[in-house]
Every structure is written in C-alpha cells, then in structure tokens.
Amino acid sequence: GSWLHQERLQLFAAFTLEDINSVSERFLDFVPIRLVSIIEVCTRGVVCRAVNHGDPYTKRGFDIISKWSGKNLASALHAVHQKRLTIGILVAHGFSIGRMSEIISTLIALFGENLTKELAESREMWLEDEKEGVKSPLLMPDMDSTFSYLDRLLQVRHIIVHECPQDPPYRKEELPKFLEHARAFVSALDWLLLARLYGAVPRTQAEMNTMAGTRAERVQAELDALRGGDFNHFQSPKTPEEEIEYHWDRFCDLSAELRAGYISGELPGSIAPLVYASEHERLNQWRIEHIKHLRSREESDF
Numbered sequence: 001g002s003w004l005h006q007e008r009l010q011l012f013a014a015f016t017l018e019d020i021n022s023v024s025e026r027f028l029d030f031v032p033i034r035l036v037s038i039i040e041v042c043t044r045g046v047v048c049r050a051v052n053h054g055d056p057y058t059k060r061g062f063d064i065i066s067k068w069s070g071k072n073l074a075s076a077l078h079a080v081h082q083k084r085l086t087i088g089i090l091v092a093h094g095f096s097i098g099r100m101s102e103i104i105s106t107l108i109a110l111f112g113e114n115l116t117k118e119l120a121e122s123r124e125m126w127l128e129d130e131k132e133g134v135k136s137p138l139l140m141p142d143m144d145s146t147f148s149y150l151d152r153l154l155q156v157r158h159i160i161v162h163e164c165p166q167d168p169p170y171r172k173e174e175l176p177k178f179l180e181h182a183r184a185f186v187s188a189l190d191w192l193l194l195a196r197l198y199g200a201v202p203r204t205q206a207e208m209n210t211m212a213g214t215r216a217e218r219v220q221a222e223l224d225a226l227r228g229g230d231f232n233h234f235q236s237p238k239t240p241e242e243e244i245e246y247h248w249d250r251f252c253d254l255s256a257e258l259r260a261g262y263i264s265g266e267l268p269g270s271i272a273p274l275v276y277a278s279e280h281e282r283l284n285q286w287r288i289e290h291i292k293h294l295r296s297r298e299e300s301d302f
Helices: 002-013 017-021 030-053 057-065 070-081 087-092 100-111 115-120 127-131 143-163 174-197 205-227 240-260 272-296
Strands: none
Touching (some): 030 057, 030 087, 030 100, 030 143, 030 174, 057 087, 100 115, 100 143, 100 174, 115 143, 115 174, 127 205, 143 174, 205 272
C-alpha cells in the first residue's frame, strides 16, 4: 500500500505551478483532500504493520490502547474476539490525524523517543547499495519545514471539507509545496518502518531469492537440531519417530515444489526459488512449534 501511495505522490509532484494555474479552480480543492487521505492511510498502515509484526511494537500498541476509555476498549476487544480486527488495526484507527503533533506523538509512543531523529535521517536502504557502500539521499532533508507545511495542509483540508468556504483557504503557490512535503513524509515514514523491521531490503529478484533461501536454511537448521537429524539422517528410518520425520521432509519438499511451480510441467518463473524457500520456511516453522508444544505439554493434556 505504501509503495502505491508513493507512486501516486510522485505523479502529483510532477505538476508545476504552471500546470496548476491551467487547472479548474474546482479541481484544485481535490489536491489537499487527496494528499491528506494518502498521509492518513500511509500513517495508519505503518502503525498497523508495526503492531502486528510483534514486540516491542505489539506491547507498545497495547499501551496505547490502555489509554482509551473503558467503553471504547470494551467495544474493541469484542471486535477482536469475533476475529473481525487485529490489534494493529485497532491501534492504527485509535488516534487523531488532525495535527502533525498528534501524528508524531503516536509514532513516538510506538517507535520510541528517537522517532524524529530517525525520520530526519530516513533514506532508501537497498541491500545491493549497502553492499557497495552507496548511500541514498535523505528523504526528508528539512523535517521542520515538512512538518510546518503538513500542519498547514491538514488545516486547509479541514476547512475545505468541514466549512465549505466560498474562497479557497490556500494560495496556489502553496500546492507544489504541499505535494513535495507530503511525498517526503510518506517516503521517510515508510522507509523508517522497513529499516526497523527488516533493515536493508533487496531490490533485485536474485537478491530476494538469496535472502529467502538463507532464512529457509536457518529454520531448517533449527528443526534439525530439535529433532536430532537432517534430511539424510531420516532417509532410512529405523523407528516410528524417524519414519514420521522422513515423511515430513517428503511432504515439505513436495509442497514447496508444488507451490513454486516446479512440478507443474511449465517453466517456472524467476520468483520460483523465493516461493519454494518461503514455503519450506513456513512449514518447518510450524513443525518446530508443534514439536515444542508436544514436548512441553502436561501429560494429561491431550
């Protein structure tokens, strides 16, 4: 979703003041409304993804929810119980986006006191560039100016939508700045989230395949240590337990091949290694959790 918002903002940012002057006055009101919608959806999406990703963000999400009124909290928990919502969705829609101070205070509560510093230093972090020592330019080089323009943008949008003024509550010269700083904020926030959750990310399919394979190998090694043997060890099973692992390895491998398209009879695409490795990782991760559960449960727990 965030990438789509960035692409839309890039298209918006291509407008010059000359283009704006040639557009109908009635259309121009759409620009602030649309920009605030993109900022809101992006911000709430970042909060939702972070909270659903796991601790420490999930715990901080609960801390944010704990400050809600009892009535709102009860309604939210009821929705979660019915499996209609996730904790991330609740947190993401439980704060106001009327002012930049409200947005930033929520992001600080979730990401910590260094949030503004990280936003100011946010940049694209492609794994291939990192390996070559290449640093991308800052995505929000003038944070104070960006926050100031976005505060003004939020104010303008509120007046347009809720007060229906006869005359535009902005000058045409402000619109290119609104576009520029909205794009800077959305990009910086999105890359901050990626840096927090994943670090540098791959740009090419080849690098994505390599990373997926590495993750799958790591999970496979954890499973092998837990069950006391690797794929080769269970090729000639001597006990019922070893036979289970033999069939598990066969099931896991065939499932991954099927998912990746290796046994479809058609030539698999360049993404096939990533799909194969990801399916292996998912199934083996489930197997690890299942074995741990079986070993840790009470004897009376059937």
